[in-house]
Amino acid sequence: MTAVNARALPRPVLSTVLIAQPRRPLPQIVGIDVTDKECTEFLQWGLPRLRLAWPGFRRVRKQVCKRVARRIDELELSGLAAYRTRLGQSPGEWKVLDGLCRITISRFYRDRGVFDAISTQVLPSIVRCAVERGDEEIRCWSVGCGSGEEAYTVQIMWKLSLGTSFSPGARGPQPFPPVARCKLPLRVTASDVDGHMLERASRGCYPKSSVKDLPVLWLESAFSRYGDQYVLGETFRENVTFIKQDIRHALAEGSFHIILCRNLVFTYFDEELQMEILNKILCRLLPDGILAVGIHESLPQGASGLSPFGSGPAIYKKDVLQ
Numbered sequence: 001m002t003a004v005n006a007r008a009l010p011r012p013v014l015s016t017v018l019i020a021q022p023r024r025p026l027p028q029i030v031g032i033d034v035t036d037k038e039c040t041e042f043l044q045w046g047l048p049r050l051r052l053a054w055p056g057f058r059r060v061r062k063q064v065c066k067r068v069a070r071r072i073d074e075l076e077l078s079g080l081a082a083y084r085t086r087l088g089q090s091p092g093e094w095k096v097l098d099g100l101c102r103i104t105i106s107r108f109y110r111d112r113g114v115f116d117a118i119s120t121q122v123l124p125s126i127v128r129c130a131v132e133r134g135d136e137e138i139r140c141w142s143v144g145c146g147s148g149e150e151a152y153t154v155q156i157m158w159k160l161s162l163g164t165s166f167s168p169g170a171r172g173p174q175p176f177p178p179v180a181r182c183k184l185p186l187r188v189t190a191s192d193v194d195g196h197m198l199e200r201a202s203r204g205c206y207p208k209s210s211v212k213d214l215p216v217l218w219l220e221s222a223f224s225r226y227g228d229q230y231v232l233g234e235t236f237r238e239n240v241t242f243i244k245q246d247i248r249h250a251l252a253e254g255s256f257h258i259i260l261c262r263n264l265v266f267t268y269f270d271e272e273l274q275m276e277i278l279n280k281i282l283c284r285l286l287p288d289g290i291l292a293v294g295i296h297e298s299l300p301q302g303a304s305g306l307s308p309f310g311s312g313p314a315i316y317k318k319d320v321l322q
């Protein structure tokens with residue numbers, strides 16, 4: 001496990017802006033001919049063997065199919081049938097395929113309703129419990145943090161809500177008394193299996209599409225604009241630590257007041273693996289701690305130890321054992 005403190009990293013290199021490649025139909029990307037139907041059949045065969053769930057991939061399959069096609073080309077194989085044979089012969093190739101199946105879409109303030117609830121209901125509740133317990137800090141873990149959008153959103157929210165909070169419809173922050181009285185620091189641990197994503201996270205430099213959902217005043221307060229890039233200010237990188245970690249095999253150290261596990265485990269992993277990971281994550285959550293999942297996600301059948309928090313979706317509170 002490698003840990004990187006976002007503040008300790010060099011300032012973003014603004015010249016390394018990647019040029020997006022034009023979209024093309026799958027068969028023309030590389031030399032091999034893979035149809036959507038063939039690739040769907042392949043994924044429906046392969047994903048369960050990786051403990052991944054086809055329904056989660058249905059909508060994003062083209063992204064994965066492109067990568068698989070590229071891989072087949074790299075290996076100079078004739079097509080998916082030959083690739084299946086290769087998987088049978090080389091167990092190590094499954095690891096490669098697993099890597100090709102990572103979906104990395106994210107953005108700041110993703111699922112606005114959930115972040116609104118975190119800002120106006122979750123944080124005050126967490127602060128209240130933490131103060132009662134005599135905690136010296138608030139700890140948050142972002143699981144599958146992508147390029148840091150989610151982790152930084154919480155830190156921006158915390159810093160700019162210290163005395164203020166965003167209310168929907170308002171152009172900017174509004175008074176938020178419970179947190180205003182609280183002087184606790186918020187420490188965010190953000191983990192992802194993908195080193196490239198973490199590298200981008202540590203640069204803290206984003207295109208407009210990544211920040212478009214942020215309340216305008218937060219965007220203006222937290223970022224500097226250089227051309228078409230938005231660079232996150234140093235204050236908001238403080239107390240954010242990125243670690244390279246596979247949630248299937250390792251957990252962040254310590255206990256947390258809030259865990260964000262969104263758009264990864266409960267979308268792409270199979271039910272059994274979801275339950276295994278949920279139970280491990282719960283062990284890292286303090287009593288009264290909050291688990292937020294993706295807005296379109298639900299907990300696996302039979303999940304226990306959590307109750308819905310508030311009236312909105314996607315947020316759960318850990319039950320306190322009597």
Ligand SMILES: C[S@@+](CC[C@H](N)C(=O)[O-])C[C@H]1O[C@@H](n2cnc3c(N)ncnc32)[C@H](O)[C@@H]1O
Nearest residue numbers: 103104105106144146192193194246247262263
């Ligand atoms: C769809 S993004 C979600 C990002 C963010 N949580 C959000 O909701 O916007 C999923 C992220 O999980 C990461 N990921 C995929 N498999 C993982 C694993 N086994 N362990 C940790 N992270 C993983 C991917 O690299 C990617 O950055």
